[in-house]
Amino acid sequence: MSTGGATLPAPRALPPWLESAVGQGLALLAAFAIAVSAGALIIILYGENPLSVYSAMLSFAFKDVTSVGTVLSIATPLIFAALAVSVCFKGGLFNIGVEGQFLVGMVTASWAALTFDFLPGLLHLAAVLLFACFGGMVYAAVPGILKVTTGAHEVVTTIMMNGIAISIVAYALNGPLRFTKAPPGQNVDLRTDIFEPSALVPDLGHVFGVGGSAHLSWLFPIAIVASAIVWFLFRRLRLGYEARVVGSSAGSARAGGIAIGGVQIKLFLISGALAGLTGMQQVLVERGALVQNYEAQLGFTGIAVAFLGQNNPIGIVFAAVLWAILSRGETALQLGTNLPREFVIILQGILIFSVVVVYQVAKRRLARRELQRAGAEVGLRDTATPEDEALQEA
Amino acid sequence: MDLTDIGASIRIAFTYFTILYLTGLGGLFSERSGIVNIGLEGLMVIGTVSGAAGAAIFAGPAPEGMGLGAGGVVLGLLFGALCGALFASVHAVATINFRVDHIVSGVVINLVAIGLARFLSFVFFEQATQSDPGGPHLARLDIPGLSDIPWGLGNAFQNLSPVVLFAAVLVFPVSFALYRTRWGLRLRSAGENPEATRSLGVAVAPLQWQGVLLSGALAGLSGAFLSVEVVLNWREGQTLGLGFIALAALILSNWDPRRLLVAAFLFGFAQAIPLRLDDAPLISLLPPQFINMIPYVVTIVAIAGFVAKVRPPAAAGRAYEGAGGT
Numbered sequence: 001m002s003t004g005g006a007t008l009p010a011p012r013a014l015p016p017w018l019e020s021a022v023g024q025g026l027a028l029l030a031a032f033a034i035a036v037s038a039g040a041l042i043i044i045l046y047g048e049n050p051l052s053v054y055s056a057m058l059s060f061a062f063k064d065v066t067s068v069g070t071v072l073s074i075a076t077p078l079i080f081a082a083l084a085v086s087v088c089f090k091g092g093l094f095n096i097g098v099e100g101q102f103l104v105g106m107v108t109a110s111w112a113a114l115t116f117d118f119l120p121g122l123l124h125l126a127a128v129l130l131f132a133c134f135g136g137m138v139y140a141a142v143p144g145i146l147k148v149t150t151g152a153h154e155v156v157t158t159i160m161m162n163g164i165a166i167s168i169v170a171y172a173l174n175g176p177l178r179f180t181k182a183p184p185g186q187n188v189d190l191r192t193d194i195f196e197p198s199a200l201v202p203d204l205g206h207v208f209g210v211g212g213s214a215h216l217s218w219l220f221p222i223a224i225v226a227s228a229i230v231w232f233l234f235r236r237l238r239l240g241y242e243a244r245v246v247g248s249s250a251g252s253a254r255a256g257g258i259a260i261g262g263v264q265i266k267l268f269l270i271s272g273a274l275a276g277l278t279g280m281q282q283v284l285v286e287r288g289a290l291v292q293n294y295e296a297q298l299g300f301t302g303i304a305v306a307f308l309g310q311n312n313p314i315g316i317v318f319a320a321v322l323w324a325i326l327s328r329g330e331t332a333l334q335l336g337t338n339l340p341r342e343f344v345i346i347l348q349g350i351l352i353f354s355v356v357v358v359y360q361v362a363k364r365r366l367a368r369r370e371l372q373r374a375g376a377e378v379g380l381r382d383t384a385t386p387e388d389e390a391l392q393e394a
Numbered sequence: 395m396d397l398t399d400i401g402a403s404i405r406i407a408f409t410y411f412t413i414l415y416l417t418g419l420g421g422l423f424s425e426r427s428g429i430v431n432i433g434l435e436g437l438m439v440i441g442t443v444s445g446a447a448g449a450a451i452f453a454g455p456a457p458e459g460m461g462l463g464a465g466g467v468v469l470g471l472l473f474g475a476l477c478g479a480l481f482a483s484v485h486a487v488a489t490i491n492f493r494v495d496h497i498v499s500g501v502v503i504n505l506v507a508i509g510l511a512r513f514l515s516f517v518f519f520e521q522a523t524q525s526d527p528g529g530p531h532l533a534r535l536d537i538p539g540l541s542d543i544p545w546g547l548g549n550a551f552q553n554l555s556p557v558v559l560f561a562a563v564l565v566f567p568v569s570f571a572l573y574r575t576r577w578g579l580r581l582r583s584a585g586e587n588p589e590a591t592r593s594l595g596v597a598v599a600p601l602q603w604q605g606v607l608l609s610g611a612l613a614g615l616s617g618a619f620l621s622v623e624v625v626l627n628w629r630e631g632q633t634l635g636l637g638f639i640a641l642a643a644l645i646l647s648n649w650d651p652r653r654l655l656v657a658a659f660l661f662g663f664a665q666a667i668p669l670r671l672d673d674a675p676l677i678s679l680l681p682p683q684f685i686n687m688i689p690y691v692v693t694i695v696a697i698a699g700f701v702a703k704v705r706p707p708a709a710a711g712r713a714y715e716g717a718g719g720t
Contacts, residue, residue, distance in 0.1 A: 094497055094501065096501065146694070146698050150697075150698040150699070150701060150702060151701050151702055152694070152697045152698040152701050153645070153697070153701070155432055155497065155638075155641075156638055156641055156642050156645070156693070156694075156697055157694050157697060157698070159635055159638040160635070160638070160639075160642075160690040160691075160693045160694045161690070161694070162635070163634075163635050163687070163689075163690040164687045164690045164691065167683040167684065167686045167687045168683070170683045170686075171681055171683035171684065174681075174683065175681065297508075300504075300505060300508075301505075303501055303505060304502075304505050307498065307501075307502065340513070340516045340522070341522075342509065342512040342513040342516050342522055343513070345508070345509025345510075345512060345513065346509055346510065346513050348509065349502075349505065349506035349509050349510060352502050352505065352506070353484070353488070353502055353506065356488070356494055356498055356499065356502055357488055357492045357494055360492055360493060360494045360495075361492060364493075
């Protein structure tokens with residue numbers, strides 16, 4: 001039990017929303033400073049100069065327009081994955097299954113790309129993207145329905161679904177979706193047939209002079225639109241409101257007549273649809289087919305990005321770009337320093353931990369201020385006990 | 395398929411039982427104290443890499459290692475447990491002192507563990523994703539009597555790692571500590587009603603710290619067993635979600651060390667199906683990729699079917715306000 005509100009300075013006369021925004025900004029800066037200093041310590045232990053290492057990483061990400069394009073294209077799948085995580089999280093659900101949902105989305109999208117190749121132009125692509133969402137949705141529905149009907153915790157079920165999804169991809173590649181048209185006399189790694197160009201997402205980078213190696217496509221603006229839609233959903237639509245109530249207090253939701261199970265299943269479906277788009281960057285932009293050595297783990301990285309962006313759709317876009325800059329920094333480290341590239345993963349890990357902890361501390365401080373202010377308004381001082389605080393947070 | 399396959403499957407099940415039981419007991423201590431720990435998988439990952447490193451250092455041949463033989467392997471396993479406990483202290487600080495949501499912190503533990511394991515691997519082995527295969531390990535045991543059962547079933551009790559026996563007999567001291575000692579009573583009461591515990595003059599935070607550190611040590615030991623005793627080297631991703639299956643076994647056991655013994659064995663047996671029973675009747679009709687799904691499907695079905703019948707520690711997952719910090 002700490003000393004409570006008594007040692008805090010009297011509440012300043014800032015409007016609450018501004019105080020909250022300033023508070024969160026400060027929290028983010030503090031978390032960032034902690035991570036950067038901890039990283040600097042490791043760099044020094046390796047006998048390098050932190051300043052030069054950090055500047056090498058940054059300047060590598062921004063050295064030319066193609067490099068910036070690469071950062072954005074790395075960020076694209078992370079935005080989808082993190083949005084998927086955040087949609088469930090707003091409703092108090094932990095969708096650790098984004099990984100599996102995105103794998104299944106890649107399979108259904110590939111099936112659609114190969115099956116609907118008679119559709120003209122953008123219709124073909126639209127069908128493929130729809131099936132990506134659909135695959136993710138169906139796969140996310142399973143843990144959602146299990147949660148609502150049996151109470152099976154989604155953390156356990158979604159993780160198991162991830163394990164199953166790996167086998168689904170392997171089955172698809174070995175069976176129904178296995179390539180039929182191989183160039184004669186060549187060994188081809190296991191993959192699907194190459195998709196028609198109409199199934200692929202058109203390149204966007206060349207408009208800005210970004211080189212083709214960056215793979216910056218229209219998928220990036222689609223990701224931005226998706227994050228705007230998620231923002232709209234949670235700020236302006238009834239489902240968003242209900243989700244926030246369910247997420248912050250199941251008791252009030254029940255008292256308010258919200259069908260908790262229905263909201264949870266809807267959130268899982270939306271989350272799955274977003275997750276399904278995660279794999280499109282590699283399937284429809286970079287490879288033009290589903291290949292055996294696909295890039296995995298994007299769903300898990302999405303969780304980290306969602307936490308880093310504090311589950312805010314706008315924050316997630318910036319968090320994904322930051323994550324991409326750091327990931328690209330691995331190459332800069334290899335080129336210019338003696339640090340192992342794994343340093344970046346450690347830095348990313350420290351960053352999420354400090355963000356999670358610092359935000360928690362900041363949130364409690366802000367909540368305490370709020371209570372003090374409310375107390376002051378009704379003529380009381382420092383009535384906020386930790387128990388009240390817990391109630392307010394629950 | 396014949397009885398020899400069944401014997402061999404049971405032996406594989408014993409191996410997986412050991413992993414699931416050690417990790418599950420870890421989760422049990424943590425959750426009984428009120429701290430949900432879904433970071434078990436990540437703690438195991440740290441155990442795999444540091445255990446393999448420890449075994450190489452203490453038991454490896456003379457120029458690089460100390461060549462301590464079996465004692466060195468045990469030290470290596472304990473080193474894995476120690477590193478697991480150290481890493482679990484991050485979860486303890488976050489959840490107990492800073493009152494971060496337990497699941498958020500656990501998820502972060504799992505995420506960070508993958509990167510940290512690579513980093514440690516680079517430090518220990520100078521390569522990021524595996525160590526040299528065929529590392530030092532303990533001599534295998536045949537259980538007297540049982541290993542002589544005819545028709546191939548004795549197979550199940552031959553060639554076992556001593557750690558399997560250690561895990562199996564752990565049920566006695568753990569049950570005793572949990573149900574028959576003052577410490578166990580206090581630990582359980584912290585997980586059921588921390589306010590009441592505090593009101594009786596018992597500090598809750600130290601109990602929860604002990605629970606979380608024990609979970610790290612046991613999950614770390616389990617990971618070290620996997621890399622040192624089963625696979626004989628460290629490989630990235632070798633835990634394969636077993637930490638989560640252990641969590642599922644823990645839920646099924648109703649947080650009881652004796653029932654966990656059974657649950658861990660059943661889930662362990664499910665793991666053996668793709669490995670040894672893929673040509674059993676019915677199973678052999680499935681495409682091989684579907685056979686690989688069986689352990690995961692079994693886990694989901696078991697959780698969905700039984701979760702309504704169990705009761706977690708009442709205060710598990712809830713931030714306890716008296717724990718200190720800001």
